[in-house]
Amino acid sequence: MGDAVAKAALFEGFAQVGKALASAKRLELVDLLxxxxxxxxxxxxxAGLGLTTASNHLQVLKQAGLVATRRQGTKIFxxxxxxxxxxLWALLRQVGSAHLAEVERARAAYLGPGDTEELTREELQQRIAEGGVTLIDVRPSQEYAAGHLPGAVSIPLDELAERLAELPGxxxxxxxxxxAYCVLAHEAVRTLTARGRRAVRLAEGMLEWRLADLPVVR
Incomplete structure (x- = not known):
C-alpha cells in the first residue's frame, strides 16, 4: 500500500495546477500566451491589468509549472x-461550455448573434486550394508576428475599415x-459584410490550428 503522505503530496501537486487556473485573469493570460x-x-x-498585478498572476502560473520565462536585457518574456x-486550456473551455449553462450563455452574449458564416479548417484548406480566397489575420500585429496561418495577411480589426481597399474585390x-471564443473574427466579418464584401470566418482560430499541428509561419 502506498504511503498516505506521499499520496497527499501527489494530489496536492495536481491541486496546485488547478489553483493556478482558478482565476479568470490568469486564464486570460494563458489564452494570450x-x-x-x-x-x-x-x-x-x-489583459487590462496593472504591471504589478500581471506579474503576480504570472508568478502563480510559473510556480505551477504552466509558463516559462526568458530574459532579454531588462525585459522578461x-x-x-x-x-x-x-x-489543457482548450479542454477546460470545452468542458465548461458543455457542462455549465452560464458559460454557454456568456459565450453567446460575448460573441453576439449567430449572424456570421463560418468555415472549418478542412473547408478553409479546400477553398484556398481552389483559389478566390483572401485570408486575413485580425489579431493584433504582435500576435501575427509570433505565428500565423500560411498565406494570411495581417489586418488587425481596428485597422480593417481603413484598409478595405487592400482586399481584392x-x-x-x-x-x-x-x-473559437475570440470575438475579433466575428466583428471583422460583420464589418466586411456591412460594406458589401463577401466574408466568412474560420470557426476556430490560432489556438486550435496549433493544437492540430498544422503549419505555422513566424
Missing amino acids: AQGERSVEALAQA YQLAGHDVAA DDTIVAYCRG
Whole structure:
C-alpha cells in the first residue's frame, strides 16, 4: 500500500495546477500566451491589468509549472511551458461550455448573434486550394508576428475599415483570430459584410490550428 503522505503530496501537486487556473485573469493570460511569447508589459496591456498585478498572476502560473520565462536585457518574456498547457486550456473551455449553462450563455452574449458564416479548417484548406480566397489575420500585429496561418495577411480589426481597399474585390475574405471564443473574427466579418464584401470566418482560430499541428509561419 502506498504511503498516505506521499499520496497527499501527489494530489496536492495536481491541486496546485488547478489553483493556478482558478482565476479568470490568469486564464486570460494563458489564452494570450497560447498565441505566442510576450513580455510582461505587453501581457498587462492586453489583459487590462496593472504591471504589478500581471506579474503576480504570472508568478502563480510559473510556480505551477504552466509558463516559462526568458530574459532579454531588462525585459522578461513569458511563454506557455508546453503544448500540453495549451491543450489543457482548450479542454477546460470545452468542458465548461458543455457542462455549465452560464458559460454557454456568456459565450453567446460575448460573441453576439449567430449572424456570421463560418468555415472549418478542412473547408478553409479546400477553398484556398481552389483559389478566390483572401485570408486575413485580425489579431493584433504582435500576435501575427509570433505565428500565423500560411498565406494570411495581417489586418488587425481596428485597422480593417481603413484598409478595405487592400482586399481584392472579387475574393471571399476569410477572417480568423485567436480561437473559437475570440470575438475579433466575428466583428471583422460583420464589418466586411456591412460594406458589401463577401466574408466568412474560420470557426476556430490560432489556438486550435496549433493544437492540430498544422503549419505555422513566424
